[in-house]
Amino acid sequence: MLAVAGGMIITMAGRVIDRGTLLVDNGKIYGVENGIVIPRGAESVDVSGKVVMPGMIDAHSHLGIVEEIYREEGDDCNESTDPVTPHLRAIDAINPADLGFRDALAGGVTTVVTGPGSANIIGGEMAAVKTHGTVIDDMIVRFPVGLKAALGENPKRSYGREKKTPATRMASAAILREALVRGQEYMKKSSSGIAKNAAAFEKDLKLEALAGVLKREIPLRVHAHRADDIMTAVRIAREFQVDLVVEHCTEGHIVARKLAELRIPAVVGPVITNRAKVEMQGLTLQTARVLSEAGVLFAIMTDHPVVPIQYLAVSAAMTVKGGLTVDAALRAVTIDAAKILKLDHRLGSLEPAKDADFVVMDRHPFDFLCRVEQVFIDGVKVYSLI
Incomplete structure (x- = not known):
């Protein structure tokens, strides 16, 4: 399991979590949690201060x-x-x-x-x-x-x-x-x-x-x-x-x-x-x-x-x-x-059972200075700015 933790999560499913955790398992979204939630044995990615949204x-x-x-x-x-x-x-x-x-x-x-x-x-x-x-x-x-x-x-x-x-x-x-x-x-x-x-x-x-x-x-x-x-x-x-x-x-x-x-x-x-x-x-x-x-x-x-x-x-x-x-x-x-x-x-949204396609950015996507830092498709990181 992968835990993407600490970022502001724009779920596009009716809620924005100021500081949450996106859980991914077997290429699918397992859950979207308030706060830092890292299950035992999960790999974690710290995205504190970042914005996470659907691809x-x-x-x-x-x-x-x-x-x-x-x-x-x-x-x-x-x-x-x-x-x-x-x-x-x-x-x-x-x-x-x-x-x-x-x-x-x-x-x-x-x-x-x-x-x-x-x-x-x-x-x-x-x-x-x-x-x-x-x-x-x-x-x-x-x-x-x-x-x-x-x-x-x-x-x-x-x-x-x-x-x-x-x-x-x-x-x-x-x-x-x-x-x-x-x-x-x-x-x-x-x-x-x-x-x-x-x-x-x-x-x-x-x-x-x-x-x-x-x-x-x-x-x-x-x-x-x-x-x-x-x-x-x-x-x-x-x-x-x-x-x-x-x-x-x-x-x-x-x-x-x-x-x-x-x-x-x-x-x-x-x-x-x-x-x-x-x-x-x-x-x-x-x-x-x-x-x-x-x-x-x-x-x-x-x-x-x-x-x-x-x-x-x-x-x-x-x-x-x-x-x-x-x-x-x-x-x-x-x-x-x-x-x-x-x-x-x-x-199109970050909800359980959907494809784990999501983006980590340094600020809101509509900010002209926004940079995409990481991209995951089916739960696998396929792009990294760094």
Whole structure:
């Protein structure tokens, strides 16, 4: 057993312990105690004067897929040869040796969602992975964690300039609908007597991936910055009765009440960025606050490498400048991010039986001078500043 004792523990489970002990056993959290509690035979780590909190979760990135340093050699983000590629799998492109994984640990990020980019209407399956390891199969927390789709400027730019479809927002929506309809028809065939006859039924990997969304096993995670694109994603999700997560949600403040009414979560960001394209003209630090006040469940992302992943805490802190409460901002990179990923039974807070993923810092994570000193994943120290 490991006893991490003496620090201020931010549990993200409704309490902050000024001076407590985090107990870890077999890679899981065994308990969170008031005061110094070191069981007989336990290894102890003195964190007096430090802050202990759950490892942070970046709910949207391209870590390991768009590699640090490399350009085309390490860029596997977009298969810009076909606007519909649901069968692509993030885990086939993630390089655990990407330097970004080291940066994630240095920033206190222990879990990330990484996946394809937004050049395609449907880009492929996303993965939630731990940020330490050498074999991606051993780092996976949940796969797939969603199917990436995109509306707005990016698909138009990728294909329209080549005189290919989609060249308009109408075509983008139509292509997404067509794909989902094909998925529905495929599911009907696969569940009918036809599927029992191998000669009459042929598996289609693209449609198999779409079936996961249509069965509501995973959400459709749609890149949408502008309010009208967000509502197109909502409209299509309701038509096909699938679960939706709005990615980026730059103008989410405009449609916050509708998202709240329909209980549609969002992953907001990147926060530390400029208005890089027209669909981001509504960028404001107040988006997270408005979503929170409306009752929308949301997380904060970096969109790494757009914003380097080690700045996830800084990104969340910036939303506080926009009026979000400190607690809500912390939740957006811990327990609320875990809820969106349906991983809150394992991650996002320091509670018994959850994964022992936690960070030791020299001060509050939103303090500009904060330094991450130690990071533990599954109860094992994987990063140390000293």
